[in-house]
Amino acid sequence: xxxxxxxxxxxxxxxxxxxxxxxxxxxxxxxxxxxxxxxxxxxxxxxxxxxxxxxxxxxxxxxxxxxxxxxxxxxxxxxxxxxxxxxxxxxxxxxxxxxxxxxxxxxxxxxxxxxxxxxxxxxxxxxxxxxxxxxxxxxxxxxxxxxxxxxxxxxxxxxxxxxxxxxxxxxxxxxxxxxxxxxxxxxxxxxxxxxxxxxxxxxxxxxxxxxxxxxxxxxxxxxxxxxxxxxxxxxxxxxxxxxxxxxxxxxxxxxxxxxxxxxxxxxxxxxxxxxxxxxxxxxxxxxxxxxxxxxxxxxxxxxxxxxxxxxxxxxxxxxxxxxxxxxxxxxxxxxxxxxxxxxxxxxxxxxxxxxxxxxxxxxxxxxxxxxxxxxxxxxxxxxxxxxxxxxxxxxxxxxxxxxxxxxxxxxxxxxxxxx
Amino acid sequence: xxxxxxxxxxxxxxxxxxxxxxxxxxxxxxxxxxxxxxxxxxxxxxxxxxxxxxxxxxxxxxxxxxxxxxxxxxxxxxxxxxxxxxxxxxxxxxxxxxxxxxxxxxxxxxxxxxxxxxxxxxxxxxxxxxxxxxxxxxxxxxxxxxxxxxxxxxxxxxxxxxxxxxxxxxxxxxxxxxxxxxxxxxxxxxxxxxxxxxxxxxxxxxxxxxxxxxxxxxxxxxxxxxxxxxxxxxxxxxxxxxxxxxxxxxxxxxxxxxxxxxxxxxxxxxxxxxxxxxxxxxxxxxxxxxxxxxxxxxxxxxxxxxxxxxxxxxxxxxxxxxxxxxxxxxxxxxxxxxxxxxxxxxxxxxxxxxxxxxxxxxxxxxxxxxxxxxxxxxxxxxxxxxxxxxxxxxxxxxxxxxxxxxxxxxxxxxxxxxx
Numbered sequence: 086x087x088x089x090x091x092x093x094x095x096x097x098x099x100x101x102x103x104x105x106x107x108x109x110x111x112x113x114x115x116x117x118x119x120x121x122x123x124x125x126x127x128x129x130x131x132x133x134x135x136x137x138x139x140x141x142x143x144x145x146x147x148x149x150x151x152x153x154x155x156x157x158x159x160x161x162x163x164x165x166x167x168x169x170x171x172x173x174x175x176x177x178x179x180x181x182x183x184x185x186x187x188x189x190x191x192x193x194x195x196x197x198x199x200x201x202x203x204x205x206x207x208x209x210x211x212x213x214x215x216x217x218x219x220x221x222x223x224x225x226x227x228x229x230x231x232x233x234x235x236x237x238x239x240x241x242x243x244x245x246x247x248x249x250x251x252x253x254x255x256x257x258x259x260x261x262x263x264x265x266x267x268x269x270x271x272x273x274x275x276x277x278x279x280x281x282x283x284x285x286x287x288x289x290x291x292x293x294x295x296x297x298x299x300x301x302x303x304x305x306x307x308x309x310x311x312x313x314x315x316x317x318x319x320x321x322x323x324x325x326x327x328x329x330x331x332x333x334x335x336x337x338x339x340x341x342x343x344x345x346x347x348x349x350x351x352x353x354x355x356x357x358x359x360x361x362x363x364x365x366x367x368x369x370x371x372x373x374x375x376x377x378x379x380x381x382x383x384x385x386x387x388x389x390x391x392x393x394x395x396x397x398x399x400x401x402x403x404x405x406x407x408x409x410x411x412x413x414x415x416x417x418x419x420x421x422x423x424x425x426x427x428x429x430x431x432x433x434x435x436x437x438x439x440x441x442x443x444x445x446x447x448x449x450x451x452x453x454x455x456x457x458x459x460x461x462x463x464x465x466x467x468x469x470x471x472x473x474x475x476x477x478x479x480x481x482x483x484x485x486x487x488x489x490x491x492x493x494x495x496x497x498x499x500x501x502x503x504x
Numbered sequence: 505x506x507x508x509x510x511x512x513x514x515x516x517x518x519x520x521x522x523x524x525x526x527x528x529x530x531x532x533x534x535x536x537x538x539x540x541x542x543x544x545x546x547x548x549x550x551x552x553x554x555x556x557x558x559x560x561x562x563x564x565x566x567x568x569x570x571x572x573x574x575x576x577x578x579x580x581x582x583x584x585x586x587x588x589x590x591x592x593x594x595x596x597x598x599x600x601x602x603x604x605x606x607x608x609x610x611x612x613x614x615x616x617x618x619x620x621x622x623x624x625x626x627x628x629x630x631x632x633x634x635x636x637x638x639x640x641x642x643x644x645x646x647x648x649x650x651x652x653x654x655x656x657x658x659x660x661x662x663x664x665x666x667x668x669x670x671x672x673x674x675x676x677x678x679x680x681x682x683x684x685x686x687x688x689x690x691x692x693x694x695x696x697x698x699x700x701x702x703x704x705x706x707x708x709x710x711x712x713x714x715x716x717x718x719x720x721x722x723x724x725x726x727x728x729x730x731x732x733x734x735x736x737x738x739x740x741x742x743x744x745x746x747x748x749x750x751x752x753x754x755x756x757x758x759x760x761x762x763x764x765x766x767x768x769x770x771x772x773x774x775x776x777x778x779x780x781x782x783x784x785x786x787x788x789x790x791x792x793x794x795x796x797x798x799x800x801x802x803x804x805x806x807x808x809x810x811x812x813x814x815x816x817x818x819x820x821x822x823x824x825x826x827x828x829x830x831x832x833x834x835x836x837x838x839x840x841x842x843x844x845x846x847x848x849x850x851x852x853x854x855x856x857x858x859x860x861x862x863x864x865x866x867x868x869x870x871x872x873x874x875x876x877x878x879x880x881x882x883x884x885x886x887x888x889x890x891x892x893x894x895x896x897x898x899x900x901x902x903x904x905x906x907x908x909x910x911x912x913x914x915x916x917x918x919x920x921x922x923x
Contacts, residue, residue, distance in 0.1 A: 107560035117564045124560035132555040140740055141526035141543035145536045179788025181762035210763035213776040217761045221640040321559055321792035342636045343600035344629035351920035352878055357632040369598025373740035375791035459771055501770035
């Protein structure tokens with residue numbers, strides 16, 4: 086198994102990218118880049134330059150020497166990753182706050198339609214935010230949020246989702262790639278079908294941006310948000326992006342209007358005139374240090390290119406699934422991700438009744454770091470820019486070992502994971 | 505003038521704190537700490553540790569080794585500065601987003617009252633956000649926002665503000681210290697009088713936090729927000745704080761509910777149960793790098809103590825006003841800040857019809873950095889942790905020189921400043 090892994094690593098066209106990241110420990114396996122991407126070496130240098138030179142020496146003048154442009158400039162880089170135009174993406178706030186802004190804006194545009202359709206694979210924070218958005222337009226946060234249930238806990242057939250779009254549906258909002266199962270919707274197909282029924286689609290791209298291609302312009306996608314600290318390697322809690330199709334930008338109003346989204350922030354007018362284009366979706370002053378670092382990870386994704394990233398991602402998740410089939414299924418692990426790679430993102434979820442304790446044992450005894458998603462999932466994320474096949478082999482050996490040896494029994498019951 | 509300044513610097517009990525900051529250039533004057541505070545040396549070290557060790561090496565595990573606690577921990581430090589209890593302050597999002605959350609939460613609690621009272625000295629972004637908050641509760645963003653006009657463009661007599669509180673007023677929201685004139689409301693008096701009339705007060709402490717004492721608990725203050733990148737020296741765009749009086753916390757609901765404010769974020773339940781206490785006002789994942797650096801500046805403010813900071817701040821703004829009276833008033837500069845120090849924050853505004861071009865000449869020819877606030881204000885901010893009297897003397901000499909020599913005429917007309 087290790088030999089095959091080493092052969093695959095030796096033939097990996099992206100192998101050199103691993104050296105562009107800080108890798109402190111070579112012996113284990115870091116399979117949680119879908120939760121927090123590794124530190125690009127360039128980001129460590131950029132942080133020093135930004136803090137010590139731009140803040141420490143440049144002081145307030147640095148706003149005019151690049152900081153003011155960061156939300157749009159970093160956004161333009163992400164746009165290239167997402168298949169959007171440069172002026173269709175901004176970086177600002179958290180994914181949840183961005184989702185709130187776009188959901189409220191969309192609901193107001195879509196009146197008198199005012200129901201939101203989502204699914205139960207969507208991230209919990211999205212559910213919370215969508216209810217908040219409904220409340221902000223005078224809707225009923227419970228009754229007006231319709232939740233399509235996944236029949237198998239892993240997938241939602243697009244037809245099932247689309248069948249639930251009614252003339253009252255203002256907005257469909259789902260995760261492109263589901264955080265737990267990695268199930269991935271056909272983005273263009275859902276977008277087109279929803280539009281035919283008069284609904285907008287607001288995608289959460291958190292688990293696909295930087296790993297699954299999304300040709301947003303070709304798909305005519307309306308709205309999207311997503312996080313930058315997973316496959317885009319922006320750093321812990323780095324600010325999120327938002328995408329609005331150019332043709333929609335002037336039709337939408339930021340429901341949390343603030344000075345950075347005003348046409349002339351530094352004219353200090355008490356009246357609010359929204360900036361032309363997408364900048365109107367900024368609100369307050371952005372967290373410059375966290376924001377600037379996002380660019381370093383995005384640059385690496387662009388340099389490698391989504392086709393090569395996606396090819397390796399599919400190959401690595403297939404590798405994990407083959408290994409699961411051969412060695413882990415007999416030990417009680419169930420596959421909780423789609424087998425069809427076209428419908429799968431860049432991680433593989435395995436279900437096991439002892440998933441929580443198994444995860445603890447993997448980390449403590451093997452230096453293998455997946456993550457645990459309550460109640461019973463172990464997620465194995467592959468980030469093609471730095472994940473090696475040998476890490477996947479080690480992880481699978483460890484997943485087998487801790488069950489065979491019952492090593493997990495030494496750990497406390499766990500009901501919740503982290504991030 | 506320089507001699508007097510040097511004597512005052514030599515006698516300054518806070519003089520040693522300047523060495524705790526990065527000061528690259530000693531020859532000019534940095535009087536814009538009220539816009540962006542200097543870099544604490546500790547923050548430069550903390551940034552390296554956080555990025556290179558905690559992110560680069562600790563990876564996802566760092567969330568459990570301190571990151572998750574940051575919003576509350578940094579908040580508790582700020583609470584000590586503000587005179588609040590440790591569990592009454594959180595750091596999250598931007599000032600504008602926090603203002604939106606607290607304003608909407610307050611409006612919902614105060615129904616059927618639903619008017620907001622503010623003044624025209626308040627920061628423009630606050631006006632924008634308050635209108636957004638009214639829209640989010642079904643109010644009329646124009647008709648339901650009442651704006652008290654300052655009679656002199658510098659102050660708003662508290663009685664004038666309070667006389668406008670009616671039985672329909674849900675919320676009074678003003679800046680404690682006004683961004684342009686530095687006019688400072690008597691916080692306890694306004695809070696008490698508004699409460700007597702059935703209204704809550706939501707203070708924006710951006711220009712007072714860390715420079716003007718605010719004994720929030722003694723005043724029984726209800727709600728506040730504020731920025732951390734001015735006198736708290738948190739770094740460019742560092743996340744903002746929000747304060748909710750303990751007794752109000754469980755009565756208020758976060759109108760942008762997200763996973764970080766849920767009772768158990770890592771249980772990944774689709775149902776939203778708000779966290780007990782103030783944590784419910786978190787929404788998404790916080791920008792860890794920018795957030796963590798805030799602590800370094802706050803620590804310095806706490807170490808020096810607000811009484812000493814305020815004493816030096818008053819002495820330095822008095823020094824500026826004396827100098828203005830003697831040397832700048834005859835040159836056409838008008839004082840646009842209160843003369844009474846009890847009603848003044850930590851900066852002094854001077855009006856001059858050529859303020860924009862004067863500011864350019866000060867920066868380019870004298871290394872003196874104030875800021876320009878359109879249409880006609882030069883702001884001179886003093887940050888007692890690092891501002892020297894000699895800088896103030898230099899600034900006043902330069903303010904005189906560029907007018908006497910008409911040096912400003914070489915610069916282009918300017919209609920807007922920066923940050």
